[in-house]
Amino acid sequence: MLPGPYYIYKCPNCDNLLRKSSLMSGNTLGLQIFSDGKNIRPMLPEFPDLTKCKKCNTIFQLSKLKHIGTYEWWDDKTKSRWKNADQVDFLDIEDYFRVLNEGFAKDIKEVFIRKQIWWAYNDRIRYCSKTEDNVTPFVDANDEIRWRENCNKLIPLLSLYDLDERIMIAELKRNLGDFEDCIYIIEQIWDYELNWLKDIFINECKKGNRWVVQLK
Ligand SMILES: [Zn+2]
Known part of the structure; x- marks a missing residue:
């Protein structure tokens, strides 16, 4: 480098x-x-x-x-x-909510900002060294409410007809605890080269795991 x-x-x-x-x-x-x-x-x-x-x-x-x-x-x-x-640093969760609420950077699409918020919450799991089952990305109940609202607003901004976005919708459903919808959406991917990925999503759903996992 x-x-x-x-x-x-x-x-x-x-x-x-x-x-x-x-x-x-x-x-x-x-x-x-x-x-x-x-x-x-x-x-x-x-x-x-x-x-x-x-x-x-x-x-x-x-x-x-x-x-x-x-x-x-x-x-x-x-x-x-x-x-x-x-x-210069990347924005944090509070900053991204400010972008949405206060109208900064009007040229940047809402889907981009909401995805950054989703990923920033997931970073709390991604970079967490703890392995207990009760790890969550939320600091309190209000934090969870605004996270859920962001996920629910992000889903309709993504398309089921785009493979990457379809996988993201399935992941958002899993994060929200909607395992049935996650499996349904992921099973509609017909590319057999992605069977390994489908297996991971379905297994995590069957285990009842809502949170982000490393694929490779
Ligand atoms: Zn300044």
């Missing part, structure tokens, strides 16, 4: 400086694929486009801004003001 240059941006609201990393080259070594469709590639990291200013909390898309400069990671003559700029 070879890092590329850093890109420097200015927050459109308060002029705070932000720094985005980039990648020259990477590979798919250590690839992990999960039942919710999220892939993790440790040697091919992604960098956010939708982000927020850590100083004023404004949410914006970096691709809508023009970077004010770049520097290479090995360049020690670069202005320290740039080197000390805030590293």
